[in-house]
Amino acid sequence: MSDAVEQAWGWPPLRRGLVGEVPYGAPQLDVPIQLNVNENPYGPSAEIAGDLAKAIAEITGTLNRYPDREFTQLRKRLANYLGHGLEPAQIWAANGSNEVMLQILQAFGGPGRTCVSFAPTYSMYPEYARDALTTWVVGTRNDDFSLDLDHARAVIEEHRPSVVLLPSPNNPTGTALDPQAVSELCRLLDHPDRPGVLVIDEAYGEFRRAGTPSAIESLSKHRNLIVTRTMSKAFAMAGVRLGYLAAAPELIDALRIVRLPYHLSAVTQAVACVALDHAPELLARVDELRRERDATVHWLGEKGFEVAQSDANYVLFGLFEDRHVVWQGLLDRGVLIRETGPAGWLRVSIGTPAEMAAFKDALLEVTGG
Numbered sequence: 001m002s003d004a005v006e007q008a009w010g011w012p013p014l015r016r017g018l019v020g021e022v023p024y025g026a027p028q029l030d031v032p033i034q035l036n037v038n039e040n041p042y043g044p045s046a047e048i049a050g051d052l053a054k055a056i057a058e059i060t061g062t063l064n065r066y067p068d069r070e071f072t073q074l075r076k077r078l079a080n081y082l083g084h085g086l087e088p089a090q091i092w093a094a095n096g097s098n099e100v101m102l103q104i105l106q107a108f109g110g111p112g113r114t115c116v117s118f119a120p121t122y123s124m125y126p127e128y129a130r131d132a133l134t135t136w137v138v139g140t141r142n143d144d145f146s147l148d149l150d151h152a153r154a155v156i157e158e159h160r161p162s163v164v165l166l167p168s169p170n171n172p173t174g175t176a177l178d179p180q181a182v183s184e185l186c187r188l189l190d191h192p193d194r195p196g197v198l199v200i201d202e203a204y205g206e207f208r209r210a211g212t213p214s215a216i217e218s219l220s221k222h223r224n225l226i227v228t229r230t231m232s233k234a235f236a237m238a239g240v241r242l243g244y245l246a247a248a249p250e251l252i253d254a255l256r257i258v259r260l261p262y263h264l265s266a267v268t269q270a271v272a273c274v275a276l277d278h279a280p281e282l283l284a285r286v287d288e289l290r291r292e293r294d295a296t297v298h299w300l301g302e303k304g305f306e307v308a309q310s311d312a313n314y315v316l317f318g319l320f321e322d323r324h325v326v327w328q329g330l331l332d333r334g335v336l337i338r339e340t341g342p343a344g345w346l347r348v349s350i351g352t353p354a355e356m357a358a359f360k361d362a363l364l365e366v367t368g369g
């Protein structure tokens, strides 16, 4: 018997594509300064926390019932929040944009189909493809981490993917995508025989620098464009698990086929609605975080580190001969950052000014700067 067959019937009886795989996850360590998963460091105010508690209290008496399967109220609020004349029929949501992304691949990927992205990029993408039994093809980026459009065109023409996943800003590099590229790739993917969708993952869209447009502006021009967002980052609601997307209604209808029944709990819907009602307050610190990000990029450059320009709430920097030693040195000083991205680079999320000061002190100590 061949090895592959034997492995496929080991114990537990994991399917072949999962044998030897390990669960994804950044270390969740109890340290004072956590700058590793791009959360917003500012929690909700006492007033917002009170409103959230009230909204939950109001629905507890009806928790014997299933929630609104179509999350009507929440969709209205999300459409309203995104603006650009979007209608609730163009909105979809799930438990984090991770679930949204998996549903996209369940609906539009599958056996015999291919999903494409360009590395370095979000490390979860190949896992969604694996879980949706979709072939994963990854191209490359330019040295400055921008998208190489000629290369992207060639990869798409060769593999004819049904899904292309592109984050803008890209994680872990912080690089935003040129809107020209969005339009061009949409046209290229809208092939008469083998059409595909382009997913622009704007998990960090609210942090982009002035003058960087959102792909939401291009939605009306392309039937195959999907723009995903999340409440986990700028919105400071990572604990709620609410991701969403905007696209043409026919794509939303396709996602409805694969969603689990009542996938968004009544508690999630109620909490997300209240959070959206408080959008201006919850997003109030975004400008401060963008300034802190720009200052961090500047400081790292000044100290002689390599640093990638960033439109997000994190910064990729290096280059270290042994990045693990630097990561561990920071952790030993109570600062948790992320060991991710191309060899030699590390990523730091933008925290409060006090947290960033601690990060800088620890980094200089560790690197002898």
Ligand SMILES: *Cc1c(COP(=O)(O)O)cnc(C)c1O
Residues within 6 Å of the ligand: 038, 095, 096, 097, 098, 099, 122, 167, 170, 171, 201, 203, 229, 230, 231, 232, 233, 238, 241, 242, 243
């Ligand atoms: C954090 C992140 C997400 C969001 O994940 P949620 O499931 O919404 O918390 C999506 N895409 C990228 C690139 C991210 O970094």
